[in-house]
Amino acid sequence: MSKAAEQGESLVAILEELADLVSSARAMPMSASVLVNRAEVLELIDSATGVLPDQITRADSVVADAESVLQRARREAGTIVEKAKAQADELVSKEAVIAEANERAEQIVSEARASADKLSREADDYCDRQLAQFEIDLNSIASQVAAGRARLMERTRGRSHSPSEAPDGGDQE
Numbered sequence: 001m002s003k004a005a006e007q008g009e010s011l012v013a014i015l016e017e018l019a020d021l022v023s024s025a026r027a028m029p030m031s032a033s034v035l036v037n038r039a040e041v042l043e044l045i046d047s048a049t050g051v052l053p054d055q056i057t058r059a060d061s062v063v064a065d066a067e068s069v070l071q072r073a074r075r076e077a078g079t080i081v082e083k084a085k086a087q088a089d090e091l092v093s094k095e096a097v098i099a100e101a102n103e104r105a106e107q108i109v110s111e112a113r114a115s116a117d118k119l120s121r122e123a124d125d126y127c128d129r130q131l132a133q134f135e136i137d138l139n140s141i142a143s144q145v146a147a148g149r150a151r152l153m154e155r156t157r158g159r160s161h162s163p164s165e166a167p168d169g170g171d172q173e
Contacts, residue, residue: 011051018044 021041025034 011048014044014048014051018048
């Protein structure tokens with residue numbers, strides 16, 4: 001058995017012996033008081049006092065260790081909480097940046113679509129104007145071709161009806 005355990009047991013044993021001494025002491029008539037041997041009681045109290053400082057020292061040591069562990073646990077908990085807050089802040093910050101980037105990307109895509117739609121409309125309008133001008137030019141050329149063919153036909157008809165008109169140059173264009 002260790003010395004500490006023996007001292008703990010000896011303190012309990014000393015207190016039990018003191019209790020036995022008081023309970024077996026002679027009672028005083030007409031009183032709750034008892035007669036005890038002063039020397040025996042003082043010897044038991046001295047023994048208990050001798051054992052008690054070691055136990056108090058050990059108890060103080062246990063309490064001090066417990067305080068030290070508690071302080072260390074509090075510091076570690078504080079550090080963990082601070083790290084968690086920092087990570088949470090970083091994640092919130094990153095999420096905010098991501099959300100802003102997504103919003104900006106959507107805005108850019110929307111602007112690009114609008115620009116593409118505008119360019120497409122402008123290209124369609126340009127093509128329509130060019131085709132309209134081409135149609136006007138073709139109609140003009142077609143009219144000129146039709147007029148040229150009509151003159152050619154008139155001339156060929158005129159030759160077939162009067163062959164003698166050509167030498168005097170009366171109807172040449």
